[in-house]
Amino acid sequence: MKDIKNILAEASVGSAITAKGWVRTKRETKNAIFIELNDGSSFNGLQCVFDAHGLSKENAAALSRSNTGAALSVSGTLIDSPASGQAVELKADSVTVIGECPADSYPLQKKAHSLEFLREIAHLRPRTNTIGAAARMRDEMAYAVHSFFHERGFRYIHTPIITASDCEGAGEMFQVTNLDLDALVKSGQPADYAKDFFGKKAYLSVSGQLNVECYALALGKVYTFGPTFRAENSNTTRHLAEFWMIEPEFSFAELPDNMALAEEFIKYLFGWAMERCGEDLAFFDKRVQPGLIAMLEEVKNKKFAHMSYTDAVKELEKKSSSFEFKPYWGCDLQSEHERYLTESVIGGPVIVTDYPKELKAFYMRLNEDGKTVRAMDVLVPRIGEIIGGSEREYRYDVLLENIKAKGLDPEPYWWYLELRKFGSAPHSGFGLGFERLLRYVTGLENIRDVIPFPRAVKQAEF
């Protein structure tokens, strides 16, 4: 049996077809009954048309039970559609109800619903246009990520999800334990982590970077793409407690190579979206974010501008009074600053580099000036930062100094430091939040709508 996507694309007029899917709408007229059947294989469904006069008893009974949401099997002949809404349609001979859908209790109606409401029915929302399209695009973008790296010889490395080192330094972590916490609390005794599963405290990973660097210094070009976890108490449209991150890492690569890879990557992904997600993208452009396609097109075609942090601050200082947070050299760039740089100063994507070392992580390579590090943030209009990365510090002594200067204990970093002891080499990488990418590419503003089952503060119902 072909799915509806294939029927619409490939089936020839006159052929006998059986389609299975769910009723999106049913429209009854005196002469004909129309059912739009959608099986999720594509944005568009298949219009099934029944002659209202010659209906068999079985078909009439089945049709009366074919409410919005019901699962059906419909058989008939594919014909050219006499009406303008679609090229082809199914002239139906028979219909059977596979799964009923009571109209009085089914939450999804033949009308628009708010995204807030749909979040409360996460188990049913993939049946809607918006969430269905987002899910298909999520799949396509994941495929594009692997395709991009595979084409360029990057190896996919599965970095661990559970980590016993709390040194990743990218935010609050979720602890993983199989100690009996209830019993511990009752006993009033402190937890003895030597008796915990791993013999020490363990957490869910906040980043695969430190691990993937080990493989970069062995296989050369690698990337990781998997779930990461942050226990931050942040309630915004751009944060999740569980999200997917893409982190390439490649050896014998310095900051300019890293910037070039990031630019090529973004353009590849946007190009993929436009080539392979036409129907879904058209829907988002029409109903969710007008101008979306034009924006993707623009980013894809524009050369990314480059600007040092120092120059960026100079630009910001010219408009100092218009910001809530006054910019100065040494300040962290605020959301408003990033948006201003990409949207007003450059009018397109811009990569800001060479940030003060105090603002960035310990592993970034120190510049000759001793004050800045070889960091890069890729800023795009409407969203701000979409990629953050750097050339890594590959000199043992300097890295050790950086760790100490940040007030960190070098001990747990012993294996990370050893990478710099044994055959160290310059290497670079960046991180891209997969859901942030999807937010950009779908135009959906709330990150909870681009992941099937969002995990956020006080949110893990489904």
Add this chain to the structure above:
RNA sequence: UCCCCUGUAGCUCAGCAGGCAGAGCAAGUGGCUGUUAACCACUGGGUCCGUGGUUCAAAUCCGCGCGGGGGAGCCA
């Protein structure tokens, strides 16, 4: 974590100078039409988030709690 907004029918919302609970959509019934966010008519549908208070009287005003949304910070 901080700031702002918000909670009324299945959904989206109006009603809030305190005085009978409303509309559109959805659903049901009927009509009409190759319909396609169908159209027309009628019908059914309410713990006004919970709790305490003010008052003759609270959906409306006040306190507390819970839920939702937006912004900030943190970040991806």
